[in-house]
Amino acid sequence: MQVMENFNHPCGKCAFYGESVWQPVADGAVSVLTRSFVRKDLEVGQVLFDQGSTNRGVFCVSRGLIALRTHHADGSSTLMRLAYPGEIIGLRAFLRDGAHQTEARALLGSRVCTVARRDANHIVQGNPAVLTRLALRCVEEVDTNHERIIGAATTSNKQRLTGLLLRLMENHGERIGGQLRMQLPLSRRDLADLLGVQPETLSRLVGRLKKEGFFSFAGREVGIPAQSLSAGVRS
Amino acid sequence: MQVMENFNHPCGKCAFYGESVWQPVADGAVSVLTRSFVRKDLEVGQVLFDQGSTNRGVFCVSRGLIALRTHHADGSSTLMRLAYPGEIIGLRAFLRDGAHQTEARALLGSRVCTVARRDANHIVQGNPAVLTRLALRCVEEVDTNHERIIGAATTSNKQRLTGLLLRLMENHGERIGGQLRMQLPLSRRDLADLLGVQPETLSRLVGRLKKEGFFSFAGREVGIPAQSLSAGVRS
DNA sequence: TCGTGTCATTGACGATCGTCAATTTATCCG
């Protein structure tokens, strides 16, 4: 097997770096598909892909700055993430085989390395190490500051505590006498850690929820009145 | 190629579900390594792995509840994440080939499905689709509520804004007359979105940072005095 | 039973945040 062309990769930072896409031609030789890694320059404000688009490929930012923005039904929009050089865009849509959940737009003059969906699949199937790099990149992006910033305080602490308690009840709650209740496996301190607040603040959040009647607390026990379960979550 | 044993997988939820680990024996037949997926039961409080441990494998929670906790140098600890049934633990250490950053301990009587590192590598190299599932699972966990909860308000908004500005300067700032400065490609509204606060609050955060002198703002321009750069970030 | 230590709650106070409103500044276009 012989590679006929030494491909000049447009991006030295992305997870596909060093990979080539080839197809067999004859006599065991292969032809490199040079159009697999398409260098694409974006002007300020130019859209890389639209929200809801199914043109699934994987993009990695070579330089510049890309904003991933979600447009809501009421016409407003929220900036969800910034993609800095070296980061990957569209991985979720690629892996899920679904539509993009955000619009990607250049905030600065930018260059991205585009890997078409078919070619990305080709690479990934031929070399699992690439997918390992993709998955690792994905894990690492979770740790970056701006990822943690996202969605931090958009919902109130009361809502977040409610969500956490409901999730716990959902997994481990028991029906006892018309109530869904459970023994909380977490200390107040642990709950406070998860919400990122002080234990005293958490205690007051618990107190407010108790007073509003949707949750009942007895020490480390928490319960939900059965009739409330179908009524949904209060604000 | 013939699989000699139909392996009974202990966990119907994890990303490895449906996969078998086999090795060739003779005549093109393969032997399933039944010990690849080890069902492990944990009592309340039992430790699955310690922080800093390099016993890298991939675990998926079959039932129960696992707490991932980081221990700090001063003896305190912080609950970083809860792993519910169906979720994966240790993926980061596995992909990075590094040590676990957290201690994993059962909060309830739990069962996990253990895939040894060697076997996980074996599966992943033999079937890229598994790694796709792993990566997808990783992407999806970012979206879950409790992942968003983590690290939300642990650092003050002022610190988070400082980190965001520094990251932007780092990537796109220019040295102009003893100052590192840049044209902010984001509106105030965008900055507020990223921090999860209201635009008015962001305006006041900017104002405080400006008054403290570490950053200078002029409309959409932001700068850092050169002498401050080596001094580090103020609180 | 009685300490004792840990955890949870409550109070007080200053700081910050969300909301509404008004004002100032910036930007765009004729």
Place this chain on the structure above:
DNA sequence: CGGATAAATTGACGATCGTCAATGACACGA
């Protein structure tokens, strides 16, 4: 240049949060 529109800032006020401190509840061992 001037006017219109949008963006950013500032003020005011009530609600919430962080911090320090005190109190109450609970488990555990002597």
